[in-house]
Amino acid sequence: MAALAAPAQAEEADPGAIVALQFALGGDHKGVRASGAKGVCLKGTFAPAPDAAALSKAPQFAKTVPVTARFSMGGSNPKISDKTKATTRGFAMRLADPAGDMTFVVISAPVFGTRTPAQLLEFLQVRAPGPDGKPDAEKIKAFAARNPETGRQAAWLNARPVPASFAGTDYWAVHAYTLTNAKGERTTAKLKFVAADKASLSDEELKAKPDSFYADELKERLARGPARFDLVAILAEPNDPTTDVTATWPEDDRKQRSLGTLTIAAIEPDATCDAATFDPVVDMPDGIAGPADDPMFAIRSPAYAVSLSRRSN
Template sequence: MPTPQIPTATPAAIVDALKAGAVVPPKVRASFGKGRCVRGTYVPSDRAEEITRSRSFTRPSRVLARFSIGSTNPGATVTDNLVLSGFSFRLGEIHHRSDILAQSAPVHFAKTLDQMLAFLEARIPGPDGSPDIERVKAFSAANPETLHQAGYIAAHPLPRNFASTTYWGVHSFPATNSAGETRFIKFKVTPVGAEVAPRESDLTASFANFLHDDLEHRVTSGDIRFSVMALLDRPGDPTTDVTIRWPDEDNREEIRLGTIVITGLEPDETCDASAFDPANLAEGIAQPPDEIFAARCAAYAISLTTRR
C-alpha cells in the first residue's frame, strides 16, 4: 500500500515563496506591494437584503480601500497592462465589518495550497535573476489549470486606470438573506461612469506609475464609483475550485448590493496599519469552502506580523 503523500505547503511557506528572489523591504506586503490607500462611502441598494442580512452590505457605512498592482516589490516599474490589479475594501461599522479582496481576473492561479507553492517555486529566479523557463513550462504542462488566470489577463488587458477596471472576488461565498435562505454568490465590482481615454503622453509613462497618478487626479478632482454586484449561483456550480469560473458566468443573474463612492486619498500608513483580512466577514456572509481561502486568511495574518 503506497504511503500517503504529506502536503508540504503551509501559509508561511507561501509568504516566503512570494518574497523569494525579489528585493522587498521587510515591512512590505508579500503580494500587491505597490498600492494607494483611499477612503469613501458605501450606500446599499434596496435589494441587498434579498441576498444577505450582513449589516456591512445592508447599511450605509464608511469605506477604507486600497488599489494595487500585483507586484511584490513596491518599487517595481510595470511597463505594460498585462498585470493583475487589486481592489481591497472594508465596509461596515466596528462590530459588523467585512473585508473583501477583489482582483482584475475572475480566477486564481492555483486550486490547492500545494499547487500554489509549486507554482511560485517554479518561478523563483535563479542566479542570473530570471526563472528557469523550462521548469516553468514543465510545471504548466503538468498543471494546465494554473494557466487560466494568465490566459484571462492576456485576453483582457487592464484599462489605463483603476477606475475603469472590473474586479472579482474569485471565491464562492455562502450568503444568508433576511429570510434565512443561504446560497452561494461571487462578488463582482464594476465601474460606474464612462471611460476616459488617456492622453498621448500618458501612454509612454510607466503603467504602474500612471495608474497611481491617474487615481490621485480622479479622486482629487471628483469621485470614483463602483457597483458591488452579487453573481448568483446555480445548482452544480463548482464552489471549491478557484481556477475555474462558474458555467456561463458572464451571463449570470446578478443583484446590485450597493455602491462604493471613493471620495478621498488616505496616507498609505492608514491601510498599512492593518491587513484587509479576508476572514473578517460580518454575519450574513460566511467563509468560502475552498482551500485557497482558508490558506489566504492565515497567510495575511503572517504577512502582517512580519511587516510589523
C-alpha cells in the same frame, strides 16, 4: 522508502513557506506586502441597494457605512511598473460596522492563478531563481503543462488591454460566497465590483506612459469627483464550481443582483491601510461568508498574518 523520506515539498503548503517565496520572487523588499506591495490607500462609503437586505442580513446591506480601501499592483515588488499586463490589479476594502467589518480583497480578473495551496507553492517554487540568478524556463513549462488551469489568469489578462486607471476596471472576489438573509435563506454567489467608468489603454497609449501613473491618475480623478463601483452578486446555478478559484461561471448567463454602490472619495495616508491587514476570511459579519471548503480561501488568513508580521518588523 525513498518516497516516504522525501515527501513532495509542494504538498506541505505551509502559509509561511508560500509567503516567504512570494517575498523572494519580488526581490525581498522590506516593509511591504507579500502581494499588493505597490498601492494607494483610500476612503469612501458603501451604500446598499434597496434589495440587498433580502439576500443578506449583514448590517452593511441595510445602511450606508464608511469604507477604508486600497488599490494595488499584484506581487511583492513595490517598484513594479503600472504598465505590466499579466499582473492583476488589486482592490482591498473594509466596509466598517460596529457589529463586524465586511472585508473584500479582490482582483481585476475572474480567476486566481492556482486551485490549491499546494499548487500555489509549486507555482512559486518553479519560478524561484536558480544558481545563475534566473528561473528555469523548462521547469516553468513542465509545471504549466501538468497544471493547465494555472495559465488561465495570465491568458485572461493578456487578452485584454491594460486598465488606464485603478478605478477603470472591474474586480472579482473570485471565491463563491454564501449570503444569508434574516429568514435564514441562503444564496450562493460570486461577487463582482463593476467600475462605473471603465477605461483602458491602447498599446500606443501604454507606451507613452511612465512606469508609475496610477497614483497620479487617481489623485486627478478624485479631485474631479468620486470613483464608483457597483457591487453585483452573480447567482450560482446547480453544478457551478464553488471551491475552484481557477474556474469561471458563465456570468452573462447567470442571474445578477445589485448589492450596492461603493464610492471612493479621497486618498488616505498609507498608514491607515498599513497598520493592519485586510483579512477577507475572518473579518466578515453574520450574513455573508466565503467558502469554508475552499482551501485557497482558508489559507489567506494565516498567509496575510505572516506578511503583516514580517512587514511590521
